Amino acid sequence: MSTASIEGENLGRRPRAADRATGRPVWKGLLPGAAGTLVAAAGALIAVGCFLGLYVRPTSDDWCAAWKSRDLGVLGITSDFYRTQNGRVANAFLSGVFYGDGLAGIKILPTVIAVTFTAGLVLLGREFVRLIGGRPRLLILTACSLVVQALLYYAGTRSYQVLLWAPATISHTVPSVIGVWALLLGIRTVRHRRAAVRAGGFAAAFFIGFALGTLSEPFALVSGLLAAGAGLLSLPRLGLARNRRPSTWCLLWCAGLVCGLVVLYTSPGARWRRAQQPDKESPLAASELRGAFEDWLHMWHSVTGQWAYLGAVAVGVLLGLGSRLHGPLGPAAAGREPRRAVPRHMLVMLLLLPVPVVVLGSFAVVVGLRSGYGPSGWTYARTWTSYLVPMELALCGYGALWGVRGGRWSAGRRNSGTLLGACTVAAACLGLASVAALVPNVRQLTTVTVARAVAWDAQNSRIRAEAAQGAAAVGYRPLYIGGLAEPFFTADYERDWVAACVSKWYRVDRIHRR
Numbered sequence: 052m053s054t055a056s057i058e059g060e061n062l063g064r065r066p067r068a069a070d071r072a073t074g075r076p077v078w079k080g081l082l083p084g085a086a087g088t089l090v091a092a093a094g095a096l097i098a099v100g101c102f103l104g105l106y107v108r109p110t111s112d113d114w115c116a117a118w119k120s121r122d123l124g125v126l127g128i129t130s131d132f133y134r135t136q137n138g139r140v141a142n143a144f145l146s147g148v149f150y151g152d153g154l155a156g157i158k159i160l161p162t163v164i165a166v167t168f169t170a171g172l173v174l175l176g177r178e179f180v181r182l183i184g185g186r187p188r189l190l191i192l193t194a195c196s197l198v199v200q201a202l203l204y205y206a207g208t209r210s211y212q213v214l215l216w217a218p219a220t221i222s223h224t225v226p227s228v229i230g231v232w233a234l235l236l237g238i239r240t241v242r243h244r245r246a247a248v249r250a251g252g253f254a255a256a257f258f259i260g261f262a263l264g265t266l267s268e269p270f271a272l273v274s275g276l277l278a279a280g281a282g283l284l285s286l287p288r289l290g291l292a293r294n295r296r297p298s299t300w301c302l303l304w305c306a307g308l309v310c311g312l313v314v315l316y317t318s319p320g321a322r323w324r325r326a327q328q329p330d331k332e333s334p335l336a337a338s339e340l341r342g343a344f345e346d347w348l349h350m351w352h353s354v355t356g357q358w359a360y361l362g363a364v365a366v367g368v369l370l371g372l373g374s375r376l377h378g379p380l381g382p383a384a385a386g387r388e389p390r391r392a393v394p395r396h397m398l399v400m401l402l403l404l405p406v407p408v409v410v411l412g413s414f415a416v417v418v419g420l421r422s423g424y425g426p427s428g429w430t431y432a433r434t435w436t437s438y439l440v441p442m443e444l445a446l447c448g449y450g451a452l453w454g455v456r457g458g459r460w461s462a463g464r465r466n467s468g469t470l471l472g473a474c475t476v477a478a479a480c481l482g483l484a485s486v487a488a489l490v491p492n493v494r495q496l497t498t499v500t501v502a503r504a505v506a507w508d509a510q511n512s513r514i515r516a517e518a519a520q521g522a523a524a525v526g527y528r529p530l531y532i533g534g535l536a537e538p539f540f541t542a543d544y545e546r547d548w549v550a551a552c553v554s555k556w557y558r559v560d561r562i563h564r565r
Contacts, residue, residue, distance in 0.1 A: 085482075087190060088479065088483060089366060089479065090190065090197055093200070094197050096490070096493050101162040106500045108154070108507040109157075110532055114552035115552040116146045122555075123147075125147030126147075128143050136320040137315070138314065138319075139267075140265045141262040141265040142221060142222055149217055149221070167232070169200065172200070173193055178235070185374030188374060202360055205492045206359045211535075212533050223436045226437070230274055236252060236256075237300045249296065253300060253303050260304045262307075264309070264310065264315065270437040277405075277408045278304045280407070282298045284401055284404065290397055343417050344414075346417050346428070347414050350417060350435070360446065360485070363443045367448060367451040369479065370447070371454020371456075371457070371458065405444070405448075409442045457474055510527070514526075518557050523559060525562055536549050
């Protein structure tokens with residue numbers, strides 16, 4: 052009989068006296084309760100965000116994407132972005148898809164993101180637990196996925212932009228979702244026995260990388276650093292991988308990203324956009340690098356000032372405690388390959404890989420923002436998602452390893468059940484406190500989103516009625532939300548691109564302040 056079946060039968064039996072004496076049944080029961088509580092708490096916050104999607108109304112770039120998708124179609128807006136805007140063809144294509152049916156697409160986009168991200172993170176967590184030799188627990192994996200997402204959406208300074216504002220979610224949140232699923236595809240590709248399937252996976256790595264290179268420059272930089280580091284560490288001569296499949300997949304991913312960025316950078320739209328900017332020093336100049344470093348420090352001061360991110364570590368500890376680990380730590384412990392010696396220093400380098408990726412990736416993002424938007428570019432917090440996702444996943448992973456070490460350390464002690472129970476309660480309380488710290492942000496987001504939707508609907512009905520009566524100019528009252536631009540953000544109407552897009556959306560010649 053297998054070990055798993057024996058353990059399953061033991062779980063169903065009445066605890067023995069020795070188990071009661073050590074508190075083991077209590078310890079076992081705490082983990083599901085803690086995970087279930089976190090699932091309910093974090094899931095409720097994410098459900099609120101999905102529900103608020105129904106109250107999303109156009110603002111800023113929404114207006115332009117909406118009328119172009121309606122009048123030009125998906126291929127038309129893609130061509131427009133390439134020729135006259137910024138060269139982000141994959142970004143334009145997705146915008147055309149979500150804006151193609153009026154406003155229905157952007158209302159369901161938050162739910163699509165949350166569902167696909169949750170499933171992807173659960174599957175990725177399952178692979179991680181198996182990698183370190185544990186048994187995945189669906190409830191704890193779901194808790195990890197939901198807490199990480201709640202922190203991503205609500206712990207920052209731009210919650211509306213990260214989850215609800217479609218132009219930002221398409222550019223900076225969706226790429227992380229695609230990246231998680233691409234990583235799962237890469238894992239399946241390098242493990243598959245059939246050459247044809249592996250060839251398809253390798254081709255997919257290149258084409259997905261190419262698409263992401265024309266979707267989001269910040270994500271391309273961060274994911275490129277991660278893939279390059281993983282590819283180097285997985286070279287067979289270093290002893291971490293048996294063959295060249297992992298390094299080949301990473302190489303093709305990076306090649307796709309580079310090709311996508313080249314297409315974006317050399318596009319007519321990107322050249323036009325750079326021509327509109329005043330002459331300034333090179334981003335690699337000493338003064339610019341010094342300014343970028345100061346901006347980078349300001350950005351990390353904002354991130355580290357949010358203690359709620361420790362919730363990712365807390366749920367990671369629960370994941371490690373609940374995975375019922377056995378055997379040595381390392382790739383050989385996953386049970387999919389025969390046990391083999393892996394150099395300890397290579398395992399350490401692999402575990403530490405997220406640190407330089409997050410540090411260097413965040414600095415690269417700041418350099419890009421400073422080049423494109425000036426000294427205030429670092430405040431565009433919606434772009435931070437590109438490195439916050441690997442940061443939170445790394446915190447969760449390190450927490451899981453701490454949970455593993457704690458479980459093994461207490462295994463031979465008489466009061467192991469009490470120690471593990473205390474660790475479980477402490478981790479659950481920290482995780483729950485971090486989720487509770489997000490509630491005020493969610494409450495404020497709900498209030499402003501719903502209030503704006505009500506006001507927007509009333510104004511939309513009035514404007515449409517006036518336009519139907521043949522009015523060439525209509526009044527518009529700016530309805531601000533999320534720190535985003537609205538019509539009349541500048542006194543020069545000819546440079547007011549938001550007002551121009553609003554006019555085209557309502558098919559009128561001009562709008563004036565009401």
